[in-house]
Amino acid sequence: MINLIPVEYPGITEVIKNINFYREKFLNESVIVFRNANLSLDEQREFHLALGKHFNWTTANGCSYEENHEKNPAVGILGCDEIMLNWHVEHFYYSNPIIAGTWNMFNFSCSSECGKTYFVDTSLVYKILNEDMQKFLKSCILDNSGMKEVSLFAKSLLYSPVVEHWATKDPVIRLPLHDRDVKIHSVNGNIPTDKDYEQFETITKEIKNIIRNNQEIRIVQKWKQGDLVLMDAFKLAHAVTGGFKSEDRSFFGIWGHRDLISYG
Numbered sequence: 049m050i051n052l053i054p055v056e057y058p059g060i061t062e063v064i065k066n067i068n069f070y071r072e073k074f075l076n077e078s079v080i081v082f083r084n085a086n087l088s089l090d091e092q093r094e095f096h097l098a099l100g101k102h103f104n105w106t107t108a109n110g111c112s113y114e115e116n117h118e119k120n121p122a123v124g125i126l127g128c129d130e131i132m133l134n135w136h137v138e139h140f141y142y143s144n145p146i147i148a149g150t151w152n153m154f155n156f157s158c159s160s161e162c163g164k165t166y167f168v169d170t171s172l173v174y175k176i177l178n179e180d181m182q183k184f185l186k187s188c189i190l191d192n193s194g195m196k197e198v199s200l201f202a203k204s205l206l207y208s209p210v211v212e213h214w215a216t217k218d219p220v221i222r223l224p225l226h227d228r229d230v231k232i233h234s235v236n237g238n239i240p241t242d243k244d245y246e247q248f249e250t251i252t253k254e255i256k257n258i259i260r261n262n263q264e265i266r267i268v269q270k271w272k273q274g275d276l277v278l279m280d281a282f283k284l285a286h287a288v289t290g291g292f293k294s295e296d297r298s299f300f301g302i303w304g305h306r307d308l309i310s311y312g
Contacts, residue, residue: 050267054083057276060095067102074103075215078169078280079267085152085276089300092152092276096302099278103215105148105304112302116155118294126290128162133288135259137170138281138303140222141192141207141230147214147282148304153275155298160270162291165277167267167284168259170221171213176258181251184235186210186219188248191233206233213283214306220283225256259285271297282306 063070074080087095089112100107117123122132138146156163174182186208193205213220224230232240232248240248258265267284269277279286281303 049263050265052079052081052267052269054081054272054275057082057085060091060098063095064098064102067099070099071103074278074280078284079167079269080278081269082276082278083272084274086274087152087154087276089152089154092150092300092302095276096150096304099148099150100304103148103304105306106309107302107304108309112300114298114300116294116298117288122290124290124293128159128164128289128291130290131166131287132290134226135166135168135256135285135287136225137222137285140224141190141205142305143204143207144305144307144309145211145214145222145282146303147280147306149277149279149281150302151275151277151279152300153271153273153277153297154300156271156273156275156296158292158296160272162289163271163297164289165269165271166287166289167269167279168262168265168286169267169283170255170259170285171216171218171283172265173255173258173285174210174219174221176262177251177254181254182210182219184247185221185251187236189233189235190230192230218283221255223252223255225259225285 070080093112097107117133120132126132188209189206190209191205192207209221209223210219211222232244234240235244
């Protein structure tokens with residue numbers, strides 16, 4: 049496993065002053081942890097919007113949310129090394145995808161061994177697949193109609209499971225990783241055959257197996273009060289472990305989108 053090494057938060061002025069350093073670190077490592085940031089929500093918004101101007105992401109109006117996982121039935125039941133929030137890629141089907149997130153842990157009173165966040169870079173998962181699997185996955189167009197969601201950021205029910213990364217241009221896998229199912233709409237522009245369906249199922253099982261079980265590529269964030277995390281939400285699958293109660297762990301989150309947001 050790859051344990052994240054936090055950097056002491058230097059303040060927004062110093063981050064912007066050294067923005068090229070932080071941009072390179074972000075693109076190379078996918079996650080930056082700023083320790084002892086201790087930001088208010090307004091300060092987090094200022095930080096997030098300032099970085100968006102340099103990283104070229106767009107933030108929606110009323111963009112922030114608060115999360116303590118109180119609605120998750122596994123909270124307070126599963127242990128520190130058991131996955132409480134299943135592996136997922138944030139809104140993988142969005143036509144205007146989320147490419148970055150800031151998470152501001154304003155309340156954390158449990159052990160740092162609890163409530164850990166696991167990350168896996170799905171561009172690395174793509175590289176692990178054999179060439180035939182890569183080629184087939186890139187030839188697919190998927191149908192997301194089973195999720196019954198067309199929103200401001202998901203204008204179409206059809207999408208590709210392999211998309212170029214917004215900055216590096218590396219192929220990134222964007223698929224559901226637990227209960228949410230999608231189906232193949234076409235393969236190389238043609239109606240899928242039974243063999244196509246079988247191959248797609250085999251590949252998705254392999255992807256899930258790598259993400260869940262390959263600990264060599266798993267990135268681990270062990271939280272402390274006041275941590276501010278900047279993460280690449282476009283390519284990182286992530287999950288959360290248990291060992292805490294909802295009153296022990298709360299953060300504010302803000303998303304950044306790849307494209308300009310159209311409200312029309």
